[in-house]
Amino acid sequence: MxxxxxxxxxxxxxxxxxxxxxxxxxxxxxxxxxxxxxxxxxxxxxxSAPRLNLSSSRGDAPPAQHAPTGAQAAAAPEAAALQARALKFMRELIEKTENVGDRFAEEARRIHYNEAPARNIRGVTTPEDAHALLEEGIDVMPLPVPDALKEPLQ
Incomplete structure (x- = not known):
């Protein structure tokens, strides 16, 4: 592996x-x-540094480490934290919304005009339909959700 x-x-x-x-x-x-x-x-x-499985009789050597430059070392934790927050946000968004798929525009209108129960939804629509929803006073926001987050990670 x-x-x-x-x-x-x-x-x-x-x-x-x-x-x-x-x-x-x-x-x-x-x-x-x-x-x-x-x-x-x-x-x-x-x-990445190779992992060597050596017997303990040879002594324990510290693993080889890639030494980042000063700027990389300072930016790495910040970038990792930002990435983690973005992933957490996207997972929460998926958990707290109903996926209505390509019926998004229709369902958003039904909710707005009280023809369907109020709830948070997500789905897909065309840019033209999204613009029409905004003109009707229906708040929508394009937010791409990576496919990898739509299913449980193994």
Whole structure:
């Protein structure tokens, strides 16, 4: 099993587990590797230190560490915290809304005109329908939800 450090084109960092390096390359070429934050399939492999399983008789050596530059070291915790907050927000959004799919515009109107029970909904609609909803005084906000967050992570 290969555990790889990965990064998408939006600089979201994540870990991927693959049967082999060849399997990673195969999945990457078929656009099957996607960022869990933004669903981007433009993913690259990050440098990582190898893990060596040595017997204890050879002595315990500290693991090799990649030393980030000063700016990277300062930005890494902040970026990771921001990414974690964004993921938490998106998961809460999914938990607290009903997915009405492509019936979004219709259902938003029904709720607005008291033809359906008031509730928080999410779904998909065209830009034209979203604009029409706004003109009718119905508040809508485009918010892309990565496909990876729509299902439980394994």
């Amino acid at each position: 290969k555990v790889l450090d990965l990064k998408c084109s939006h600089d979201h960092r994540f870990e991927g587990w693959f049967a082999s390096t060849e399997e990673f390359e195969s999945q990457l070429s078929r656009k099957l590797v996607a960022c869990p934050v933004c669903a981007a399939t433009d993913v690259s492999r990050m440098p």
